[in-house]
Amino acid sequence: MAAAGLLSAACSTPPASSPSAGTLLPNENLFVQGIPPIPMSLVRQVEQYTNFRGHGFVEWHPQKSEMLVTHRKAGANTAQLFRATAPLAPLEQLTDFADPVREATYEPTDGRYLVFSRSADGNEANQLYRLDLDTRKVSLLTDPDERHGIVDWLHGRSELLVTSVPLDRTAQEGTRANPGTTLWLIDPLRPEARRKLAELPGPGWFGGAVSRDDRRLAITRYRSATESQVWLIDLATGTPTQLLPAKGEAVKATHFPIGFKRDGSGLFVVSDRAGEFRELMLHDFASGGLQRITAHIPWDASGVALSDDGAQIAVRMNVDGRTELRIFDADSLRERPVPPLPPGSVNSVGFHPATNRLAFAIDSAQGPNQLYALDAADRTVQPWTRPYVPPGLDAASFLPQRIVRWTSFDGREISGVLSPPPARFTGKRPVVVLVHGGPEGQASLGFLGRWNYLINELGVAIIEPNVRGSAGYGKTFLTLDNGFQREDAVKDLGNLLDWIAGQSGLDASRVLVAGGSYGGYMSLAASVHYAERIAGAIDIVGISDFVTFLNNTESYRRDLRRVEYGDERDPQMRKFLQRISPLNNAEKIEKPLFVVQGRNDPRVPWTEAEQIVEKVRANGVPVWYLRAENEGHGFARKENADYQFYATVLFLQETLLKAEGHDRLATGAPPP
Template sequence: MTSTRRLCALALAASACLSGLSVFPGLAMAAEAAAEPAAAAAVLAPNPNLLVQGIPAIPQALAAEVARYTDFRGHSFVDWHPTKREMLVSHRAAGGNTSQLFSLAAPVAGKLSEPRKLTDAADPVSRASYEPKQGRYIVFERANGGDEVAQLYRLNEGAAPVQLTPADERHALIGWLHAGGELIYASTPLDRTAKGGSRAEVTTTFWIVNPESSEPLKARRKLAELPGGGWFGGQLSWDDKQLALTRYISATESEIWLMDLSSAKLRQLLPAAGDAKASYFSAGFSHDNKQLWFSSDRFGEFRELQRMQLASGKSQRVSAAIPWDASGVSFSHDGKTVAAQFNVEGRNELRLFDAASAKPLPTPRLPAGNLGAAYFDHGRGELAFSINNAQGPSQVYSLKLAKSAKAGKAQVEAWTQSYAPPGVDTAKFPEQQIIRWKSFDGLSISGLLTQPPADKFPGKRPVLISIHGGPESQASIGFLARNNYFVMEQGIALIQPNVRGSSGFGKTFLSLDNGFKREDSVKDIGALLDWIATQPHLDASRVLIMGGSYGGYMTLATATHYADRIAGSIDVVGISHFVTFLTNTESYRRDLRRVEYGDERDPAMRAHLEQISPLTNASKIRKPLFVVQGKNDPRVPYTEAEQIVAKVRELGTPVWYLRADNEGHGFSRKENQDFQFYSMILFMRETLLKP
């Protein structure tokens, strides 16, 4: 029986689910025999790309009820046009299924311009660049079905996209030569093109090509082939002679290398011989090509903005007075101003520096919220940036600095307006609050708490703990999108913890979960459950765990360690067994993940990974489990989901399973996101919100 037929047959069971009764496969099969054809019309059938197991029928009434929480739409900045005051943005249009590229002219007399759609495909597009001299065409990246095998395409106005790269590798746009006409990109081979379906060694190849060539594969020239899959970034010197590259080894170790473009020779710039290991990320060259700006944590816990005199090798600490990680550096085209972002307890903030003296400039006042990518345009000294906050998704603005940035005068102008469906007052969405608790070893752990409105939901509230992925990531302040439904309409308190191993809290904290210390982060969730029990407005008897990717592992691990303290768990693209994960993840990621999780080739580590994996401990998962997975996931292969689903189901615990055959590491298509959302609501009603 197909999943669609089963859902249609379960129309009668849907009303039981909505009233709080148990609806699991046994009851579903009984309801199937009693279902009437008329009832099927009231059921939302999944689209053909969805595999649905154990999930009750989705009533059309539920989809209609929550529709106003499924269509928030914002904009992301992509690139500035080189000669006009206009830009590329990424946006999901009304009725659209994925984000696409749009051309956006500058506002006129305060009135926003209408975006003009440039791409239209089943897969999302969010990364692109104008041809840098006249903007005659763009080059963009697009993968297929969530497989992350990005290809490069040239798009001329009014013409179909032209693929520039071979389909049997994944590619990344690095940058354009300043002289124009040619760009550099990087390519990495795939397991599926290797003999035996796996690669013992991975390389990254850098190419230079004219995108307007009639035969780009024949016209491209190889610059260098480098060992490993951790090469990224790529900032060109202004004279097109050197390319700065970052070689990523782990979350706490990386290097900066310089490539001579005429000879393709490489030399390691940082760390210098004799220096201790640290993280280094290249940011860009000074306008005179004599300095390289970069960020590094070699002097302390956080990544400081620094610059090096290339001739002498001497470095200067630029942001030593700012105790937070620097990122997202952009340089004005005249070389006078540097814009950088700093992660301040989960909120990115803008700082400006004088490029000549490296001294800080007055910080302009920006709209409230979390700063997104910020980039200077090609000539006017105008900075594009995005902001999102609790009251809305990302909006794009520009910042015009005064002729003298030292004067501190600046003009902020909105280029886009985010969209919220009728019937939703986003102004009422609550702000996130920072909370802290002590873990098992006395370490202070923090997270973000979003409380439902007390006047609408008095008394102790059920809790949804949502754990971020990474693990080198961070729960940050910003728009909660669909999660606002759980808070505003279901009265659920949302907690987003930053357990040990999260980024943004210093390099020591970042390393506290590595290797044999993996389960210490799970104990941080145990301590959070203790903290919840002490809070007068939170109900420790009604707690649901949810997480994606590494957060999915954390969810499954919590379900094995604290089954008696949770109502259920939702695992999204999560790791269920570390050894099978490390064996089956794409080879270009494997060594990078071994540094974090442990090397399964070492017998002692392999035994440890076997011991702590949720699949090994599946018998301890005694509360309902919901698993969500993309079939094309190259990071956490879908087999991780299917093996935990089969094992837990075999042991008698109820399992819901949702797999999308046209998705990868998480769902990017709105129709799939919607079905996942409806299913989650039913799961919460069945577990967390049961009387």
């Protein structure tokens, strides 16, 4: 905590007056240190690229032909809930909070109210609220000293299953705890009468589906990225019983429940127990057998929706970073043909309870999320929303992304997504290596939002690597960075630098590494190991010391993270984690560093940022630091995200682009 105290007491960099004097003032929630004043000339050149606005699918209305969607309206700071009453109709706003609202569910009989989830200032302590649609009155349903998750509605009556986990608020120096999970049954019209159904050991219980007779709940118990279980809970007694893997079965794999077969004879699940990839399967209750449904597709089933009548299954298949839609008959388990869809990746799916029309979202390098409805009966696809692209920008002209591959130190093939700049930029192009979080995340084909400014206006190539430990390439690949193998993923970055050096159109002397969360750690690790080969690094809510991270992350996450990174209580592992942590190798960081952090981050506490800033700066290395007092694990408010991106462009200008004269941005001159 000492580093945090020292930095917080320091004076933030004063902006050079005001927007009228030519600079952008940070808002009152931003702590700015070491960042030069941001010229309004830069803001004017970049701001168009901060205003793309797509739509996220949440749920269909149970009776009406209406969608519940998420969207950030013009001039707003956060995404909120809206009602789409017809295809391409103007949206009706339902919520309006300072914090984003992205998860909600309709009361399932007539949709007279909805229940939504919201946290405060990025703390992820989700609370549940009832929104009465006639009056727009909002009522709190849950205990603020716990974090809560929506599980599923009962079929016979409007009661909702909810999980609750106690908080210790470590980011605010709260108490330590070893939390369990409570399963509740709540009538949202009478939340004070909630009924406790079960006390479940530890965190990691989520999702699930209720049987049609309301007797059983199938729920996930998540142990790690490579191990999860399906449990059945008797809703009359609260008794939990492990279903998959069966008790005593020597199988370590992932298992996720999707929904019960309509006659109650089986349960649809997703599991990788049969091979490298997660498949849709049907578990038969009578025989205990599992029937593989998507075994013929050698990629992960990354999202599944079951129609309300139990007749159809929509499956999103993650095919080498692009998500495709497949539809299956729930009785015969045979694949059905899907009509041609708009180009791009399918990001979410959901069947209408009454009509079985399938809502889905599409995005691509050429545009943000757009919602459609597929009518399987007449094989028509109808757009429901139209994403907003700022005037003067033609997103359809943005170049396609492509998958690139290179060989790593051990002969293993590693891949990534390359977003190339337009052909008008000649000569070898500078590169930003953008590393995803997780570490069990995945870089995939899709819209890059603000980052398109770097590609289309500055001629920067962006490469998003899927280093070992990334999802989407099989469960073996997923584990190759665990524990003592952590720095093998860092070596994959080093071999990417070799690959860049061999490309005629890329400039290996001008490479910057950036990333968020685990990607923030990777940017720091690259600064340690490849200081002579990079121009700088951007660490966004990243881990700087694995031991302090594991000690201070929220208790409901700690054991899950120990499986991935190693258990710091083991002396040998603790020694290893201390040896590889960037904080303990800060003297090797020689190139400029930009650190971004949310003060309320429950995952990677803010102290991880403060301690690396102090130590690297003590070595005389330039360090820019941006902390938002009203954010958590990344910036969700547009005004904060905008300032962060303007500062990012300025940082790139200082570290990566001066050789091409991009310092003219500061004077308002157009880039070449």
